[in-house]
Amino acid sequence: MKNNVKKSRINKDITQEQLAKRVGATRQTIGLIEKGEYNPSLHLRVAIAKELGKTLDELFWEVE
């Protein structure tokens, strides 16, 4: 499932590892989320959205 996590993370100039540490996940998990290979829980999505300063819609609404 595609999302805008990677684009938003790069715009904020933070690495996967940094984002992972801040949201309480591993770098691997962030990588899988960005690839669309893992469907995170609502809790993790909210944590990522807060960290990146975006809404859930902006990050995770289906991208064409």
Added chain:
Amino acid sequence: MKSWISVLLPDDEYKEKKMMQFLSEGAVLLFISLIGTLVVSNFIVLDTETILFLHIALFAVYVLGRYIVSGIEFTDIVTEQEYRKERRVIIVKSAGFTAIFILLYSAINGFPADIWGWLNIGGVSVLAGVFMFPDQLHFPETFLQKEQGFDINNKTNRPGKVAFLTSSGYYLSLIFSHHLNQELSIQWLTMNLIDLIDGDNTIKAMIPDS
């Protein structure tokens, strides 16, 4: 997740999910094998200790194997440089563990006098070393160049802390079991397996001093 099992699970939700999956699969396999053993026990006399050990081993090996193959142990290794560095560390640790194991085991049990003694030391040491040695269970990895941080997760699969703990656990149980005169040796395992399958003592007749 509010459960006592959470104590055994990692904090990261992806890892937690995968571990739950592996433990569940292991539990189902264990359940099926126990039912199979229950049915078979009506026709064949089975040694309780051996069967219990085999079932425990089935669960442990399955879960450990799935964990190793999944590649969730080393989540931060992406570039080839980091992989080589980690591999070097694991090789040194594996070799060190194997050497210390052989020395301590010989110190406690004495140096082996026969083939079974060497198998006991060598087999377990090599097995422990193999479980800890990364390339023995090497699977294809994908690396991407670093660009503003890591781009994609690495699918490196290697035995790590779990394998070390498993090997250490077995090593410790060997030490303690020796003191209790119930040695979990390769010879003991082999003879019990032979007992299990060799109903008319055909195989045992071929083994000297069995």
